[in-house]
Amino acid sequence: MLSKKVYSTAMIVMMAASGGAPVMAQETFDWRAHDGTDINVMMSRHPWQEAIEPFIPEFEELTGITVNLTKLPEQQFMTRVAADLTSGTFSQDVFMTQYYDAPTFQAEGWTADLQPYLDAAEAAGYDWEDFFPAARDVSSIGGSYVDRIAITSEAQVLVYRTDILDDLGIEVPSTFDELAAAAERISEETDFAGFTLRGGASNWWPFYGYVRSFGGDYVTVPDLEPVIDTPDASAALAMYDRLAATAPRGVTSYDWDEINTAMLSGQAAMFLDSSVIFARLQNPELSNVVGKVGIAPMVAGPAGPVGHSHFWSISLSATAPQPEAGWYFIQWATSPEMQGRIALEGVLGARASSWEVDGLDAVFPAEFIDAVKTSLDTAVISPANLKFFELMDPLRVQIQEAIMDNVEPASALEGVQEEWARILQ
Amino acid sequence: MLIRHGRFAPLLTLPIVIALLALLAYPLIVTLGQAFWVDGGLSLAVVRETLSTAGFWQVLSNTVIFTVGSTLISMLLGFSFAYALEFVEGTRRFFASVLIIPLAMMPVVSALTFGMMLDPALGVVNAVADLAAWSGSGWHTETPTALATVMMVDVWQWTPFCFAIIHAGFRSLPADVSEAARIDGATARQELFSISLPMMGSVLLVAFVFRFMEAFKAFDVIYVMTQGGPGRASETLVIRAYKEAFLFFKPETAASIGVLLLVTTLIAARPIGRALTKST
Amino acid sequence: MRHSLLARTLALLWLIIGTVITLAPILWMLLQALKRPIDQIAFPPRFVFTPTLDNFTAVLSAPGFRAAMQDSLIVGVGSVGLGLLLGVPFAYVLSRSSMRGRFELAEFILSTKMLPAIVVVVPLLQVYQNLNLLDSYTGLILGHLLVVLALIVWVMRSFIDALPVEVEEAAYVDGASRLRVLTHIVLPSAVPGLVTVSALAFILSWNELFFALTLTGTNIRTLPTYMATEYVGFLAVDWGRLSAAGLLATVPVVLLVLVLQRYLVRGLSMGAVK
Numbered sequence: 001m002l003s004k005k006v007y008s009t010a011m012i013v014m015m016a017a018s019g020g021a022p023v024m025a026q027e028t029f030d031w032r033a034h035d036g037t038d039i040n041v042m043m044s045r046h047p048w049q050e051a052i053e054p055f056i057p058e059f060e061e062l063t064g065i066t067v068n069l070t071k072l073p074e075q076q077f078m079t080r081v082a083a084d085l086t087s088g089t090f091s092q093d094v095f096m097t098q099y100y101d102a103p104t105f106q107a108e109g110w111t112a113d114l115q116p117y118l119d120a121a122e123a124a125g126y127d128w129e130d131f132f133p134a135a136r137d138v139s140s141i142g143g144s145y146v147d148r149i150a151i152t153s154e155a156q157v158l159v160y161r162t163d164i165l166d167d168l169g170i171e172v173p174s175t176f177d178e179l180a181a182a183a184e185r186i187s188e189e190t191d192f193a194g195f196t197l198r199g200g201a202s203n204w205w206p207f208y209g210y211v212r213s214f215g216g217d218y219v220t221v222p223d224l225e226p227v228i229d230t231p232d233a234s235a236a237l238a239m240y241d242r243l244a245a246t247a248p249r250g251v252t253s254y255d256w257d258e259i260n261t262a263m264l265s266g267q268a269a270m271f272l273d274s275s276v277i278f279a280r281l282q283n284p285e286l287s288n289v290v291g292k293v294g295i296a297p298m299v300a301g302p303a304g305p306v307g308h309s310h311f312w313s314i315s316l317s318a319t320a321p322q323p324e325a326g327w328y329f330i331q332w333a334t335s336p337e338m339q340g341r342i343a344l345e346g347v348l349g350a351r352a353s354s355w356e357v358d359g360l361d362a363v364f365p366a367e368f369i370d371a372v373k374t375s376l377d378t379a380v381i382s383p384a385n386l387k388f389f390e391l392m393d394p395l396r397v398q399i400q401e402a403i404m405d406n407v408e409p410a411s412a413l414e415g416v417q418e419e420w421a422r423i424l425q
Numbered sequence: 426m427l428i429r430h431g432r433f434a435p436l437l438t439l440p441i442v443i444a445l446l447a448l449l450a451y452p453l454i455v456t457l458g459q460a461f462w463v464d465g466g467l468s469l470a471v472v473r474e475t476l477s478t479a480g481f482w483q484v485l486s487n488t489v490i491f492t493v494g495s496t497l498i499s500m501l502l503g504f505s506f507a508y509a510l511e512f513v514e515g516t517r518r519f520f521a522s523v524l525i526i527p528l529a530m531m532p533v534v535s536a537l538t539f540g541m542m543l544d545p546a547l548g549v550v551n552a553v554a555d556l557a558a559w560s561g562s563g564w565h566t567e568t569p570t571a572l573a574t575v576m577m578v579d580v581w582q583w584t585p586f587c588f589a590i591i592h593a594g595f596r597s598l599p600a601d602v603s604e605a606a607r608i609d610g611a612t613a614r615q616e617l618f619s620i621s622l623p624m625m626g627s628v629l630l631v632a633f634v635f636r637f638m639e640a641f642k643a644f645d646v647i648y649v650m651t652q653g654g655p656g657r658a659s660e661t662l663v664i665r666a667y668k669e670a671f672l673f674f675k676p677e678t679a680a681s682i683g684v685l686l687l688v689t690t691l692i693a694a695r696p697i698g699r700a701l702t703k704s705t
Numbered sequence: 706m707r708h709s710l711l712a713r714t715l716a717l718l719w720l721i722i723g724t725v726i727t728l729a730p731i732l733w734m735l736l737q738a739l740k741r742p743i744d745q746i747a748f749p750p751r752f753v754f755t756p757t758l759d760n761f762t763a764v765l766s767a768p769g770f771r772a773a774m775q776d777s778l779i780v781g782v783g784s785v786g787l788g789l790l791l792g793v794p795f796a797y798v799l800s801r802s803s804m805r806g807r808f809e810l811a812e813f814i815l816s817t818k819m820l821p822a823i824v825v826v827v828p829l830l831q832v833y834q835n836l837n838l839l840d841s842y843t844g845l846i847l848g849h850l851l852v853v854l855a856l857i858v859w860v861m862r863s864f865i866d867a868l869p870v871e872v873e874e875a876a877y878v879d880g881a882s883r884l885r886v887l888t889h890i891v892l893p894s895a896v897p898g899l900v901t902v903s904a905l906a907f908i909l910s911w912n913e914l915f916f917a918l919t920l921t922g923t924n925i926r927t928l929p930t931y932m933a934t935e936y937v938g939f940l941a942v943d944w945g946r947l948s949a950a951g952l953l954a955t956v957p958v959v960l961l962v963l964v965l966q967r968y969l970v971r972g973l974s975m976g977a978v979k
Binding site for chain 2: 708712713715716717719720723724726727728730731733734737746748749750790791792794795797798802804807808810811812813814815816817818819820821822823824825827828829831832836847850851854855856858859860863883884887901905908911912914915928929932933937942944947948950951954955958959962963966
Binding site for chain 1: 741742743746747748826827828830831833834839918919922923930933934937941942
């Protein structure tokens with residue numbers, strides 16, 4: 001199944017494009033064309049799912065389509081989707097996707113081509129150009145056709161405890177060196193852990209921002225030559241290792257959840273991870289640190305501030321029992337209007353207009369919007385390819401070994417380089 | 426041997442054969458095909474590639490350590506509790522009821538709970554250890570202790586299974602035999618090793634076999650707590666098969682691991698089955 | 706029989722240690738279940754807090770939880786029932802006949818128990834698609850059959866082995882049919898064994914996650930799936946609800962074991978010791 005060589009170019013520089021709020025021309029569009037149809041929609045548990053779920057009855061009202069929603073936590077979601085797609089028993093019409101899976105899903109023909117639907121929608125005021133350029137590129141990142149519409153944009157940002165930095169008189173770090181120095185000072189002079197990061201199964205996600213900021217990369221594009229053993233990448237891992245040393249003990253089991261918990265419970269002072277974590281820190285029911293959290297753009301390495309960005313997307317299954325009605329759900333969910341309303345629920349979307357919707361300043365502090373926009377300006381996504389997760393596994397292993405000081409950063413990455421060469425040959 | 430001839434025995438056997446064939450024939454053929462059928466011919470290429478993946482031998486040795494360790498410790502603990510229960514009266518029912526509880530906990534829930542309790546920085550276990558002036562452990566988050574920690578949780582979960590069976594074994598030993606031994610002046614140790622244990626051979630074997638099989642394919646606890654990490658410290662063959670199939674989309678590699686497991690189990694099932702047959 | 710004071714004290718001490726280790730995580734779950742979210746992740750962990758029953762009421766009033774419990778019961782009872790129906794006759798054959806190949810088949814059944822679900826689930830899904838079994842009670846019951854069958858066959862065989870064969874021979878001499886001997890003589894005497902093996906098999910089905918997650922869809926959701934999907938969200942595990950639900954989910958099993966305890970001990974011992 002992996003013989004088909006489908007590579008995707010993925011060096012996408014994101015720009016926070018501006019665009020006026022689009023005029024809705026949906027009066028002419030027949031939303032009731034699939035009245036009485038049932039569709040199956042599968043979502044991963046995610047802030048976007050939490051935000052859109054309450055609006056689904058409105059969609060059912062508007063279209064007369066009944067939505068059967070299945071929502072699973074990311075782990076179970078990926079297992080279910082993979083098992084059903086592989087066995088050919090996938091019965092969903094619409095499902096959430098991430099850009100890493102695009103090459104595999106297209107090579108296997110699991111996702112439907114959305115271009116015809118997009119063309120029809122455009123006539124009804126869908127306004128494709130309203131999506132950020134990077135989000136439009138993500139739609140066809142699988143290499144051969146448009147099979148997904150971005151629903152969120154996340155960027156790597158610096159989140160920090162304002163009170164701790166103030167107490168020690170530390171300026172908000174803007175470079176990796178300042179960040180590491182600040183984290184080390186906090187760990188030494190206070191009871192807090194200076195920093196927290198993903199040391200667990202998805203450590204490759206934030207680490208990509210480190211590697212790019214230090215001038216390195218994972219693999220070349222489009223030839224997919226591994227370049228993880230460069231001095232730049234080693235320096236990035238040394239930095240990751242140095243910051244991990246200031247993190248709470250047990251950081252090798254940390255993913256988003258644990259980073260979040262370490263901040264919420266007031267254990268750690270800073271992290272450099274996805275902007276989507278921020279909203280939760282301001283929830284007084286969960287958080288001990290409400291009002292004490294600041295946010296700043298991605299810090300700079302020798303090659304500048306190059307954070308990792310992420311887009312969740314939704315796709316139409318190639319075997320969807322109700323493709324037309326399924327597309328209606330996608331069109332509705334990714335419409336300028338819905339993306340705006342979801343932004344007001346605290347989830348920033350992939351449409352430029354959703355970042356300028358009225359009332360957004362009441363949901364997010366201005367510094368949050370600024371920080372995310374600034375970070376997105378220079379952010380990149382990692383090179384998706386057919387063997388993406390297979391490649392990430394040995395990297396994950398060696399990052400953990402380096403964090404635990406079982407191996408030096410440089411030789412850790414040499415091991416990864418060797419393994420990647422074997423996988424990609 | 427009561428049913429010697431005729432159709433009665435085959436008739437009683439037929440339903441189970443049909444059910445197993447319907448469920449497993451196709452999956453087994455597909456699995457074997459994926460593992461050995463490459464480009465229209467039989468080949469060991471997939472198996473060879475599987476054996477050469479990074480860390481495969483470590484994963485294999487983790488599997489052996491986890492399976493054997495978990496099984497033996499559960500058996501020893503289960504046996505010791507069941508034996509200790511022979512020395513108490515009055516409280517016996519209470520202890521028997523309490524010691525069986527973990528079996529009723531769903532492995533997913535207990536794995537999540539243990540993960541949180543054992544978190545080196547935030548968890549309650551190290552916090553309590555701190556009060557005792559012990560700096561605690563890295564538990565499932567550090568190389569030296571990760572495999573032992575997931576084993577420990579697995580042992581917590583499944584010791585009651587061994588305990589329940591062995592306890593029943595002790596309870597059913599005929600009282601007159603041990604009393605006779607006692608009158609003859611046998612010590613408690615002689616009684617245990619010369620009388621009780623030999624009579625309980627098959628009880629111990631049943632407990633051992635089914636405990637061993639659960640340990641061999643343990644998934645929930647390891648995946649929830651460590652996903653095989655850190656590094657590959659707690660990765661077992663089942664965890665690897667899962668990743669190959671559902672994360673890397675390499676069903677053929679997962680199948681070849683499956684075949685490896687199946688062959689092991691078929692080889693293992695034979696002597697185990699024979700032993701079970703003889704012992705009763 | 707009396708043991709020395711020292712032996713009894715040591716035994717009691719060991720049992721108390723065992724009880725503490727067994728119960729500690731469960732007590733911690735109980736504490737978590739009684740906490741508000743902000744107390745659940747507090748550091749250092751809190752032992753003193755204002756308790757709330759919110760988590761228990763939320764779990765009990767969630768329609769999904771009750772539905773999941775019902776699904777788990779149906780699947781558990783169904784798979785154990787079917788397992789007994791298929792497994793006990795074969796166990797009888799295994800014990801009482803000289804049919805060729807019976808041990809090879811029994812060993813194969815034993816090895817299916819060791820084959821991880823992960824390896825066979827993808828082709829199994831295709832089989833289910835063709836037989837129209839996906840997301841149905843029948844489908845999951847058949848899936849769980851693979852989980853319980855080996856236990857039922859092998860444990861029941863040792864029970865039947867332990868029954869005195871003379872009674873059956875006498876019945877034949879009196880002219881009873883083979884089927885009548887099985888249903889009227891063997892099965893009634895094997896009741897303790899049936900109870901024991903049913904309880905253990907039920908627990909295996911009750912706790913099974915992987916088949917329950919992959920072979921079902923929107924119609925059926927068992928308790929392990931419900932708990933792994935409902936209280937584990939993005940960026941957070943809902944510790945309070947998860948702990949409450951986890952404790953509540955053990956109630957039927959604990960009740961089952963308590964009710965059957967007398968049978969369990971008698972049953973387990975009967976088959977296992979001759």
